[in-house]
Amino acid sequence: MTAAARPVLVVAEQLDAAADMVVDQLNRRDVPLVRIDAADLPQQVTLTATHDGDRAGWDGVIDDGHRAVRLCDIRAVYWRRPGRPVIDPAVAEPYRTWAQNQADAALLNLLSALRAVPWINNPHHDRLASHKPQQLVAAVECGLRVPRSIVTNDPAAARAFAKQIDGPLVCKPILGGRLPSVDGGRPLMVPTHRVSVDALDDSIRTTAHLLQEQIPKAFEVRLIAVGDAVFGATIHAASDRAGTDWRTDPDHLTYGTIPVPQDIASACLRLISVHGLAFGAMDFAVTPAGEWVFFENNPAGTWAWVENHTGLPIAAAHADYLTQGVLL
Known part of the structure; x- marks a missing residue:
């Protein structure tokens, strides 16, 4: 054949x-x-x-x-x-x-x-690449800025971190995915949410928590990397909820495209490469000063909505890789 x-x-x-x-x-x-x-x-x-x-x-x-x-x-x-x-x-x-x-x-x-x-993506590689704590280390090694973060179940350590940050904090899941519904309905998403210092009480002991400094955002970017192609889609939030986690309020979002700075594009391609991936859906905040801050990489993240809203040729890039791409 x-x-x-x-x-x-x-x-x-x-x-x-x-x-x-x-x-x-x-x-x-x-x-x-x-x-x-x-x-x-x-x-x-x-x-x-x-x-x-x-x-x-x-x-x-x-x-x-x-x-x-x-x-x-x-x-x-x-x-x-x-x-x-x-x-x-x-x-x-x-x-x-x-x-x-x-x-x-x-x-x-x-x-x-x-x-x-060639694979997009081998799930053996996906599982390792999806772990947020090691993602942050790898992102820094690849040249990206990430938020200051703590993983802890110690209320005193959480409060000390908050004092060090001296500013707004967010809490997000360490492991992605959805919770089963208690009533048999749709699975429940645990969103990124703001936390106050007063909330850092003994309830922290119930499990490990990932706390981060809240990054000021002019807008966010869903960056899609496929093979050696990189696409940037802007997400502008028009509500407080969407500004904290855009997934929670899709009716108050507008979308666009943005050229990805060369240093960011190169760092993202290095990041998927070190994890043995050909694809990644990455989330960034762009600060009012124009700095790109990496939040996470979703090795099996969604992107159809990005192409539908922006016209970016992401599906074509997949087909290019699957028929001509480098071998992993």
Whole structure:
């Protein structure tokens, strides 16, 4: 099979706007692809792989009943927030959870064993890159400014930090993601929120907290890095809530584009490179003085809304990387 005829494997939920946009770009280029959702393994997707003990890699097939792809033919993998494998409910616990973990590990680790195949992004790398404390260290090493921060469950240490900052503070989750709803509704997001010195009481002891100095903002930037391309989308908040965490008040946001300064772009590309990534969705504040301050990198962050609001060609950059990009 020629390189041009080898398919890109897209592993994503069926209803994922970003994956849809990348698939559309690949289709426009007549690039063959196979799209599956890990949630369909093992009930709708069949996976078979063999190793003969001598070959450098695995040989096998992923088949969803409509299309099949040989592991050795996969030219690139776009892994975009797939669901977890769904096991037949007739399998009782704890075996159902065990079976789910087995299916999850089989798909991811067989694909990870492919050699010289570009990924956006290998989730093994995503997991390490998403840890906020080490992100801040890596960001500084790459040349970015970050907020002064403390992680603690000690009220006295939190109050001492507040005294040192001598200004507004925010508290944010150390680990991203959403909380399960208590009433079966939508999952709950824990937003970044302001905290007063008076709030730094014994409740700090309940768990570890990430406190940071509140950075003054002229506006914020969602910066998307894909391969060696960097895109900057501005987010202007028109409410106090949106100014603290723009995700909490989308009705009071306006969007635009901004050229990314070369030193910031180079630092961001170094940051994703040191984590073995090809993609990152990064959040910055731009201060009234024009300084860019890094908050975090989301290795599987959302970006479809950025392209929809700004027209930035992010999906095309994904397709460029998956068909021509450097190998990780």
